[in-house]
Amino acid sequence: MIKVEGLTKRYGSTEAVKNISFEVDKGEIVGFLGPNGAGKTTTMRVLTCFLPPTEGAASIAGFDVLSETLEVKRRIGYLPETPPLYSEMSVCDYLEFVARLKGINSVDVASRVDTVIDRCNLGDFRQKLNGQLSKGYRQRVGLAQALIHDPEVLVLDEPTAGLDPKQIIEVRQLISNLSGDHTVILSTHILPEVSTTCGRVIIINEGRIEASDTPENLTARLQGHDSIWLELDGPTDQVESKLAVVPGVEQVTLADERSGRSAWQVQADKDPSVRTALAKAVIDAGWGLFEVRSVGLSLEDIFLKLTDSDPLLDYDSDETDDSEVDEGTSSK
Amino acid sequence: MRNALTIARRELNSYFTSPIAYILLAMFAVLFGYFFFSAVAFFVSYSARAAMQGGGMGPMNVNQYIVQPTFGNLTIILLFLTPMITMRLFAEEKRTGTMELLMTSPVRDYEIIVGKWLAGMLLYSVMLGSTAISILVLFVYSTPDWQALLVGYLGLLLMGGTFLAIGAFISTLTKNQIVAGALTFGVFLVLYVLDWVNAYSTSTLGKVCQYLSVAPHFQQFAKGVIELKDVVYYVSAIGLGLFLSKRSLESLRWKA
Ligand SMILES: Nc1ncnc2c1ncn2[C@@H]1O[C@H](COP(=O)(O)OP(=O)(O)OP(=O)(O)O)[C@@H](O)[C@H]1O
Numbered sequence A: 001m002i003k004v005e006g007l008t009k010r011y012g013s014t015e016a017v018k019n020i021s022f023e024v025d026k027g028e029i030v031g032f033l034g035p036n037g038a039g040k041t042t043t044m045r046v047l048t049c050f051l052p053p054t055e056g057a058a059s060i061a062g063f064d065v066l067s068e069t070l071e072v073k074r075r076i077g078y079l080p081e082t083p084p085l086y087s088e089m090s091v092c093d094y095l096e097f098v099a100r101l102k103g104i105n106s107v108d109v110a111s112r113v114d115t116v117i118d119r120c121n122l123g124d125f126r127q128k129l130n131g132q133l134s135k136g137y138r139q140r141v142g143l144a145q146a147l148i149h150d151p152e153v154l155v156l157d158e159p160t161a162g163l164d165p166k167q168i169i170e171v172r173q174l175i176s177n178l179s180g181d182h183t184v185i186l187s188t189h190i191l192p193e194v195s196t197t198c199g200r201v202i203i204i205n206e207g208r209i210e211a212s213d214t215p216e217n218l219t220a221r222l223q224g225h226d227s228i229w230l231e232l233d234g235p236t237d238q239v240e241s242k243l244a245v246v247p248g249v250e251q252v253t254l255a256d257e258r259s260g261r262s263a264w265q266v267q268a269d270k271d272p273s274v275r276t277a278l279a280k281a282v283i284d285a286g287w288g289l290f291e292v293r294s295v296g297l298s299l300e301d302i303f304l305k306l307t308d309s310d311p312l313l314d315y316d317s318d319e320t321d322d323s324e325v326d327e328g329t330s331s332k
Numbered sequence B: 001m002r003n004a005l006t007i008a009r010r011e012l013n014s015y016f017t018s019p020i021a022y023i024l025l026a027m028f029a030v031l032f033g034y035f036f037f038s039a040v041a042f043f044v045s046y047s048a049r050a051a052m053q054g055g056g057m058g059p060m061n062v063n064q065y066i067v068q069p070t071f072g073n074l075t076i077i078l079l080f081l082t083p084m085i086t087m088r089l090f091a092e093e094k095r096t097g098t099m100e101l102l103m104t105s106p107v108r109d110y111e112i113i114v115g116k117w118l119a120g121m122l123l124y125s126v127m128l129g130s131t132a133i134s135i136l137v138l139f140v141y142s143t144p145d146w147q148a149l150l151v152g153y154l155g156l157l158l159m160g161g162t163f164l165a166i167g168a169f170i171s172t173l174t175k176n177q178i179v180a181g182a183l184t185f186g187v188f189l190v191l192y193v194l195d196w197v198n199a200y201s202t203s204t205l206g207k208v209c210q211y212l213s214v215a216p217h218f219q220q221f222a223k224g225v226i227e228l229k230d231v232v233y234y235v236s237a238i239g240l241g242l243f244l245s246k247r248s249l250e251s252l253r254w255k256a
């Protein structure tokens, strides 16, 4: 359904996407995963005919994005990174406008609008002005807009950005329900999103595809590894060197630090004795130990391993990520 | 064409849901009223004096003494007001990201451009239409030549259309409405005063400037005369403006 061959996109001298190729079959839901600036939005803009490829080719349902743009555009529903809303229009008027723009017959416009308003839970906001909506609702209207002509292919750039947890689950559910008839490609930096909704993950970093596989297979690749959460009370500058020499430990990262306590993420062999050894090292050093637990391997770790570069480690640094790690593991 | 109309309708709605359309209409009405009133006042005092002197010149022509100067002055109002109509057309969509919606929807570039230009034309026509009330008053007190009047209106439409097409093009060049507006006004001013050099020069350059300038082409229309070369000028200027807009949208894709 979606075919990308040797796609390169340059903005002036910066190469945003470097010679990537992939295919998405009909009915598949594919997650596009990568850190900021990886080239996700750029790839999606090429797929939706917003930007032409610098080199290589891409096609949707057999239609080339460069030469058969109208055919491509007819088949695509696109949610851009910022929902393209006219702030002075009401939700209902806006969706009617988009419906006409997408070529829906005048007689069907009203029913299509009702359908997507229903699907995206916008019933109470019909008459509200787009400009007065909160970020999450703007995102929902953006999603409704992408679904309005019931397109064969959906390109969703960070569809759950800005939604509350309940909404995230609903949107994922909605996306999952689309599989089969619709081909979906969505981008995200949040890992649970792909493990819960996507049949396949494409990991992209610095414009290159690092991996493309099912979430299960990607996890299996890292069998034999474990991730340990360690909270202790000790001099931050010494902890890392002390823990790193414990047998079986591969990598030690500071995850959090407040009022004397620090939390560490330790990548290690999958062997319970590592945890005992870590605890022992902490006690021997005379520091206080608050917690040692295995958090299991999530896609997050795979992601970090595959895209291995320092700034990414920031992903672990806030609490919300804890729940994501948990969600990611529980879903497997 | 349906797509162009869809886009025009949305654009027109947005003019009227924001204060801009009302501000433009009010400013236009006030300025037009002022010009019209001074032309009428001049006409009344002048014809009274002519009557006292024995009236050897016959009845004075309403078209020549009221309609023509008023329409002439209207073209100056256009210079100021049309940039306000066009500056937001594309700049605003580029800024808010809605351009991405238009450009990924199954519509052709020219439909987007024609739709937007059409919306500007409709708003402008409403502005022009509002002048009809004053003009109709003339019919109560005298018998103006209505054909000449219609030709005058046609000229105003063509000239406004030219400004709107060029303004639309300039709006595609930037994300900032204010920049678009200022640039548009500057360009219009140059186009307007271009023929002034002709006062001092009879060279080819002078003639070229004379031809390129927007204002001289209106003079015959104001008199109620349709000249082919003037129509050709305006129509091709509109075509050029829309064509440049289309090219600019395309290059927007390539640069982005
Ligand atoms: N219009 C542009 N002009 C120049 N460079 C650009 C432009 N848009 C994106 N880039 C560059 O291209 C690269 C890829 O950007 P892109 O927006 O595709 O990343 P992304 O994966 O969507 O990131 P994010 O997760 O932050 O949305 C970045 O280095 C970015 O700086």
Ligand SMILES: [Mg+2]
Binding pocket: A040, A041, A042, A081, A157
């Ligand atoms: Mg992006």
